[in-house]
Amino acid sequence: MYSQGLIGADGRTNETPEFLERFQRRIDAEEKIEPNDEMPEGYRRTLVRQIGQHAHSEIVGMLPEGNWITRAPSLRRKAALLAKVQDEGGHGLYLYSAAETLGVSREEMTEELLDGRAKYSSIFNYPTLSWADIGTIGWLVDGAAIMNQIPLCRCSFGPYARAMIRVCKEESFHQRQGYEIVMTLAQGSPEQKEMAQDSLNRWWWPSIMMFGPHDADSQHSDQSMTWKIKRFSNDELRQKFIDATVPQAEYLGLTIPDPDLKWNEEKGGYDHGPIDWDEFWRVVKGHGPMAKDRIKARKKAWDDGKWVRDAALAHAEKRQARKMAAE
């Protein structure tokens, strides 16, 4: 579901020019880099950070949607939402294991999330106020994630690329169940249509921001592009997303909350109004409306889960001892 231009990557690296050149030749030849291959420290660090942020986003992303599972309007919607939230948990696990191939442990990553050192997608720091938000999140947030994740299937780091292929296969259901919810509301009573519009009004701009800062302000993008971790720039992906979703909103009879949005014949895409980057950075830095609750919920899950982890280990020990005694 996630994704956002990587925040705070640090591609600095200390290797010799010969080493970097040799590495770059492999990248340029589209060779996949595998965990045991030699790689620049900056490449490893960027990936640990990016895959970690991505994994955290999947896990934190379960919270805003989980909020509506017990209140889904029908069994059909409830089963779909449960399955979706379950998928997000699975996506987080695929990604944590991809990051672990780079020598970072799951415990370290969890710790960084809980103490605020690690980021996750800012979109999950907004609240889900109505049922319509579940539809809009599937449509726009998962839609934006698809735009971002499809090129990541060709990322130069093998385990990340392969995890993304799995994720993308599962993501299509998320986007479609979301659009179906919004469509049902948009074609329903005037009150239902109003719910859909209100939800679009609140989620449109945060969704647009998911692609990260403009290319001109995105300091670490170039190195990621050279290393083929990233294949398209933030603005290119944002443009693709807008061009895909504006007609989808029109089909629903909903209005995108951007008065400056208009078709640009020359570039064959939509022009959009200015993005409120102050708000973006506020939310990224942890001042989003739900930021405290999200981390509190993750911390509670971790703390409350301690006895389960301990019990499982104790049980394994007991079983091991019994096996040894029988031998």
Next chain:
Amino acid sequence: MSGEVPLWEVFIRPRNGLSHKHVGSIHAADEVMAVQAARDVYTRRGEGNSIWVVPSKAITASDPAHADENFEPTSDKIYRHPTFYDIPEEVGHM
């Protein structure tokens, strides 16, 4: 029985970018010899570019007798598939 040469499961990465796939097993006295033997037995015709060997006794498998209760329940969860949702053709894909 002591002096028995252990068994290893062999996994080969067929091509750049793909994950390792199980191809079979090999007997070898230790992991270094297992990789060498696997290379000779399983990659004589360019079948891959990387080999993993894992002690066969380290593999834990699901019980085939439980295959029904393990895997059958997913077949009635059709809502996990994108085709379950009615989206008009003209709306298009993401």
